[in-house]
Amino acid sequence: MQRLAGYAVLVTRPERQAVGLCAAIEAEGAHAIRAPMIEIQPLTRQPRCVRVIDAIERYDKAIFISRNAVEFGLEGLAAARRSLAGVEVYAVGVGTAAELHERGIDKVITPRDAFSTEGLLKLGGLQSAAVEGKRIVIFRGAGGRETLADTLAARGAEVDYCEVYKRTVPDLKVADLLAEADVAVPDIAVITSLEGATNLADKIDDEGLDLLFDMPLLVVGARMGREVEKLGFTNPPVIVDNPGDNDVIETLTRWVMDEI
Helix, strand or coil: CCCCCCCEEEECCCHHHHHHHHHHHHHCCCEEEECCCCEEEECCCCHHHHHHHHCHHHCCEEEECCHHHHHHHHHHHHHCCCCCCCCEEEECCHHHHHHHHHCCCCCCECCCCCCCHHHHHCCHHHCHHHHCCCEEEEEEECCCCCHHHHHHHHCCCEEEEEEEEEEECCCCCHHHHHHHHCCCCCCEEEECCHHHHHHHHHHHHHHCCHHHHHCCEEEEHHHHHHHHHHCCCCCCCEEECCCCHHHHHHHHHHHHCCCC
């Protein structure tokens, strides 16, 4: 039984991260409309990133903020013939942890429920007694919140960033993608980052596609749910706590069956 048969789902993840989810959506009978709202470009050759990677053995702990951080961070380490041997590795959530496991990092510490900066900061290994005097590197994209680094520094750690990628807005028109799919308004859109939601809202405004503001959104966490409402989307968002493909599919299925 194909649980999503007949539905059109707009998927806004970056292109490479959307492959598995789109395949899973289509396996359930829905039409996945690929509309990446963020484009990912590597930064591993930037001088600051090179310095951190070359000195990776000096760090006690490494924190990965996203799947992209894992992908480009580990590729940068491999290119420099460096490894995380002897470094305690943390991941912000299960998807990031899964990416680390797939790339050969067996021992990864991750929050059990709150998959966020706040969840990381509750972990025993990142409390003051465990980080005071330690060197910590955070693998992430360019920019972003400073809460994690600031809190760890306040707890006595020496913290560096390794910004291994940057996010840009793809040069695409949503109207063209919808026309190609022969869909006026998708039944629901999957949005797994606030930046992606903001870029989508901007494109809707720019292209005069106001009907899309009435499109239901599946978003990650209550915080993002509150933020997308501020962008002009009118339907109460469907919330998924974990952005992993399986959880997204299960939440879409429950929404289709009016269980949410």
